[in-house]
Amino acid sequence: MSRDPDYYQTVSLKLSEVLNDISVNERMILKRRRMFLLMETMETSTQSLLGSNHSIYRFGSQSExxxxxxxxxxxxxxxxxxxxNVIQDWGEWQPGxxxxxxxxxxxxSPGYCLLQCLRNDEPLPFSTALLDHEPNRYHVSxxxxxxKNTLSTDAVIAGNVINGPATSRPGSPGTADQDFVQAFHCKSWPAEAQPWLLQQGIGRWPTEDMQxxxxxxxCFVVPVSSKNGRxxxxxxxxxxxxxxRCLMFSLNITQLRCYILTKMILKTFINPQCxxxxxxxxCKTVLFHCIQNTxxxxxxxxxxxxxxxxxxxVLQNFxxxxxxxxxxxxxxxxxxxRMSPHNKVRVFEILQKIxxxxxxxxxxxxxxxxxTRLQVKVNMGEVCQYHVTPAQMHAKISSLLLQNITATISKNHKRLLESMHDGNEMVYERLSDFTLTLTRMYRAMGSNSLEISAxxxxxxxLSSSLGSVIASHNIYTTHSISPEALGCFSVGLNSDVSSGGLKLASALYCVGDMERAVFVLRNTEEKYDLNTVEPACNCSDHSLLYLRQRFMHKCTTGNEELIQHTTALCVRFLRCxxxxxxxELQYEMFRSTQEDRLERDEMVDYWLDWAVVDSLPYLYFLQYRTYGALQRVADQQYALANLVTTIDTEHNLTHRETAINLLGQCMEQENRxxxxxxxxMIxxxxxxxxxxxxxxxCRLLYEVVNRQENTWN
Structure with a gap:
C-alpha cells in the first residue's frame, strides 16, 4: 500500500471518497446543521410562547x-x-x-469560576444576615x-441519569441518547478569553470577523467543577x-473529515482499552490548534x-x-x-502505532x-461486501433527520397543549394568544428562513386545535360549526398528511354533516400514500420498528417541507x-382510574387525559361511522376491513391500544x-x-347480560 510514490495523496483521495460515501459531504453536513438548528429554533419559539425562563441550544456533533x-x-x-443575570463586572448589575x-x-481553576449572589435592589453583595440559608443551594465562604453547582441533581426525571453536568436520557432503539446540560448565560465575553480575540495563527484562522x-x-456557566479544583x-x-459552534461552521470538508476520522480512531482503538x-x-480542540498553526x-x-x-x-504530544x-x-x-500513568503510556503507544x-x-x-470500504477503494485483495450503499446511507440519515424534526414538532405541540387549563373559554383565549403571537413573530422575521420555517x-x-375548540363550543351551543372554526381548520390542513384533515372531518361528523365529512376523509385518504407515509407521534417513547423504503427515498429529496407529504401525526383532542x-373515542379521555392516577408520572403522562389516536386507524374508523350514517353498507364494510388490516400490519402505531378499542366498538355495532x-383483551x-x-x-358484559335477560323474559 505504501510503495506508491504518491502514496499519501492516493490514500487521501480514496479516503475522501469513502467518507463521501458514508455521507460526510457538504450536502449532508449542511442538511444536518439546518435540521438541528431548525429544531433549536422551534424549541426557542415554543419557550417564548410559554413565557418560559429558559432557552434551549443544540450543541455537539449532531448540530455541527x-x-x-x-x-x-x-x-x-x-x-x-x-x-x-450572570455578570463579570459590577456595571452589568441589573435591578430587580x-x-x-x-x-x-x-x-x-483556569476556565472555572465561583458565582456570588448579589442583592436585587442595589449593587451590593447579598448579606448573610438576609439569607434564609439553604445548605443544599448556597454556601457561605x-x-x-x-x-452551589448541584442544581442539576435537584430534580431528575425517572429514567434519566446524571452524568457530570449533564442529565442523560437513554434513546429509544434506533435513536441517539440525549444529554441535557443546565447552564446560565453571561452576556459578556470571558475575561480569561480576551487574549484569544487578538490572536491569529499561520493560517489566518479564525478570522477577525469570526473573533x-x-x-x-x-459565555455560559455550567454546573461542574474541575478535576483538580478545591x-x-x-x-x-x-x-x-x-x-x-461558529468555529466548527467555518471548517471546510477536509477539516471536518479529519475530525470525524480522529473520533473514529478514538472510539475504535483508544477509549475501549484506556x-x-x-x-x-x-479531538476538536486538537483540530482547532492544528488549523490555527498550519x-x-x-x-x-x-x-x-x-x-x-x-x-x-499533536494529540500524542498533548x-x-x-x-x-x-x-x-x-x-x-x-x-x-484524567489519565493514570498506565493509561498515559497505553494511549501514547496506541497513537504511535497508528x-x-x-x-x-x-x-x-x-x-x-x-x-472495508477503504480496502475496496485501494484494491487491496478481493472486493468485500458491506451492508449499506452510499444511496442507502444518505436515505437513512435523511429519514432520521426528518423523524427528528417531526418528533420536535409533535413534542412542542404537546407542550403547548399541556399549558392549557380546563375550561373551553380559557383554552380558547390561550390558543388564540399563541396563534396571534406566532403571526406577529412571522411578520417580524424578515428573511430568517429558519425562524419562518419553525x-x-x-x-x-395550533390552528387545528383552536378550530376544534371553537367548533366544540359551536356544536354544544348551536349544533353548527362557525366560519371562524372552519377558517382555523383550513389553516391547519397542511400541518402534515392527515391530522389536520381528520380534526376537521371529526367535527363535521359530530355535527352531523356526513357528506362533507366523507369528502374531507376521501381527500385525506388520497394524500395518505400507504407505501410512503410514516406515522409520527411524541406521546411516548415508542420507536419506529422499520421505515418504508419509499419514505426513506422521499426524504433524500428535500428537508422539513416533506412533512406535508410523508408524515402522519397523531390526532389530539383536549377535553374541551x-x-x-x-x-367511541371520548372514552379515552377518561381512561385513568383513581388507582391509575396514583401510578402516573404527571411530568410525562398528562396527555392521558386527552383523546389521542394514530391518524390511519382514525381515518378508517371515521369512514366506518360516516358511511354507516349514510347507509353505504359496502363502503362501510370496506372501511372496517381497512381498519382491521391497519391494526394487523402497521408496525409503527403509537396508540395501538386506542385503535383496537375503536375496532372493538365497531365490532359491537356489528353485533360481534x-x-x-x-x-x-388484546x-x-x-x-x-x-x-x-x-x-x-364492563360495559360490553353488562349489555350482553341485559340482552340475555331480556331474551329469557
Whole structure:
C-alpha cells in the first residue's frame, strides 16, 4: 500500500471518497446543521410562547454535522436559564434581577469560576444576615454567599441519569441518547478569553470577523467543577459553546473529515482499552490548534491523510505533556488529572502505532464499514461486501433527520397543549394568544428562513386545535360549526398528511354533516400514500420498528417541507374539544382510574387525559361511522376491513391500544360481541393501566347480560 510514490495523496483521495460515501459531504453536513438548528429554533419559539425562563441550544456533533451513523453521537442540548443575570463586572448589575457575580481567585481553576449572589435592589453583595440559608443551594465562604453547582441533581426525571453536568436520557432503539446540560448565560465575553480575540495563527484562522462575532456570544456557566479544583460543589465551568459552534461552521470538508476520522480512531482503538480517558472535545480542540498553526492550503482532499497524521501527532504530544490546552482559554488543561500513568503510556503507544502505520490502521475501523470500504477503494485483495450503499446511507440519515424534526414538532405541540387549563373559554383565549403571537413573530422575521420555517411547522397544528375548540363550543351551543372554526381548520390542513384533515372531518361528523365529512376523509385518504407515509407521534417513547423504503427515498429529496407529504401525526383532542370527538373515542379521555392516577408520572403522562389516536386507524374508523350514517353498507364494510388490516400490519402505531378499542366498538355495532371482547383483551395486553378497555369490557358484559335477560323474559 505504501510503495506508491504518491502514496499519501492516493490514500487521501480514496479516503475522501469513502467518507463521501458514508455521507460526510457538504450536502449532508449542511442538511444536518439546518435540521438541528431548525429544531433549536422551534424549541426557542415554543419557550417564548410559554413565557418560559429558559432557552434551549443544540450543541455537539449532531448540530455541527461532524458525525456519522456509526459514531452514534449523543444529541446534546444546553438549557440556559434566563431568570438569572450572570455578570463579570459590577456595571452589568441589573435591578430587580437575580444577579450572580463571576469570581475567579486563587482557589478556582483556569476556565472555572465561583458565582456570588448579589442583592436585587442595589449593587451590593447579598448579606448573610438576609439569607434564609439553604445548605443544599448556597454556601457561605469568607462572608460571600456562593451558589452551589448541584442544581442539576435537584430534580431528575425517572429514567434519566446524571452524568457530570449533564442529565442523560437513554434513546429509544434506533435513536441517539440525549444529554441535557443546565447552564446560565453571561452576556459578556470571558475575561480569561480576551487574549484569544487578538490572536491569529499561520493560517489566518479564525478570522477577525469570526473573533468579533464570537465576542458577542458571551459565555455560559455550567454546573461542574474541575478535576483538580478545591471547590467541588462551588466551581462552575466557563463554556464558550456558541463561539465553538461558529468555529466548527467555518471548517471546510477536509477539516471536518479529519475530525470525524480522529473520533473514529478514538472510539475504535483508544477509549475501549484506556477507560475512555480521551474525549471527542479533546479531538476538536486538537483540530482547532492544528488549523490555527498550519496554512489553509494544506487542508485539501488530496492531503487528508497528512492532516490526520498531524492531528494525531499533536494529540500524542498533548498526551505526553498531559496538557491539552482549551483552544479559547488555553490555561484550562482539558487533560488535567484524567489519565493514570498506565493509561498515559497505553494511549501514547496506541497513537504511535497508528501514526507509524501511515494509514493502514484505518483499515481496521469497523465504524460505518470504513476499513472495508477503504480496502475496496485501494484494491487491496478481493472486493468485500458491506451492508449499506452510499444511496442507502444518505436515505437513512435523511429519514432520521426528518423523524427528528417531526418528533420536535409533535413534542412542542404537546407542550403547548399541556399549558392549557380546563375550561373551553380559557383554552380558547390561550390558543388564540399563541396563534396571534406566532403571526406577529412571522411578520417580524424578515428573511430568517429558519425562524419562518419553525413558525410554519408549529402554527398549523395550533390552528387545528383552536378550530376544534371553537367548533366544540359551536356544536354544544348551536349544533353548527362557525366560519371562524372552519377558517382555523383550513389553516391547519397542511400541518402534515392527515391530522389536520381528520380534526376537521371529526367535527363535521359530530355535527352531523356526513357528506362533507366523507369528502374531507376521501381527500385525506388520497394524500395518505400507504407505501410512503410514516406515522409520527411524541406521546411516548415508542420507536419506529422499520421505515418504508419509499419514505426513506422521499426524504433524500428535500428537508422539513416533506412533512406535508410523508408524515402522519397523531390526532389530539383536549377535553374541551369533546363535542368534536365521536363517543367511541371520548372514552379515552377518561381512561385513568383513581388507582391509575396514583401510578402516573404527571411530568410525562398528562396527555392521558386527552383523546389521542394514530391518524390511519382514525381515518378508517371515521369512514366506518360516516358511511354507516349514510347507509353505504359496502363502503362501510370496506372501511372496517381497512381498519382491521391497519391494526394487523402497521408496525409503527403509537396508540395501538386506542385503535383496537375503536375496532372493538365497531365490532359491537356489528353485533360481534365475542370479537369485541377479544379486541379489548388484546388492548389490555398491550397496556394494562390507563386503558379505556377496562371500562369498555364492563360495559360490553353488562349489555350482553341485559340482552340475555331480556331474551329469557
Amino acid at each position: 454535522g461532524s458525525t456519522t451513523l456509526g459514531l452514534k453521537s449523543d444529541a446534546d442540548s444546553l438549557i440556559a436559564f434566563k431568570n438569572l 434581577r437575580h444577579n450572580l457575580l463571576m469570581i475567579q481567585d486563587e482557589t478556582t 469568607r462572608g460571600k454567599v456562593l451558589l 468579533r462575532y464570537c465576542k458577542t456570544t458571551g 471547590n467541588e460543589q462551588l466551581e462552575w465551568r466557563i463554556s464558550t459553546s456558541q463561539a465553538e 477507560d475512555g480517558v480521551l474525549s471527542s472535545f479533546m 496554512r489553509s492550503n494544506n487542508w485539501v482532499q488530496s492531503n487528508l491523510l497528512a492532516c490526520l497524521m498531524c492531528c494525531l501527532t 498526551v505526553r505533556q498531559e496538557n491539552c490546552p482549551h483552544f479559547i482559554i488555553p490555561e484550562n488543561n482539558l487533560m488535567a488529572r 501514526i507509524q502505520s501511515k494509514g493502514r490502521a484505518l483499515l481496521e475501523i469497523p465504524i460505518d464499514d470504513l476499513g 413558525v410554519r411547522l408549529v402554527a398549523p397544528l 374539544e369533546i363535542c368534536c370527538v365521536p363517543k 360481541h365475542i370479537d369485541a371482547l377479544h379486541c379489548y 388492548s389490555l395486553n398491550i397496556q394494562a393501566r390507563n386503558n379505556a378497555a377496562n371500562f369498555l369490557i
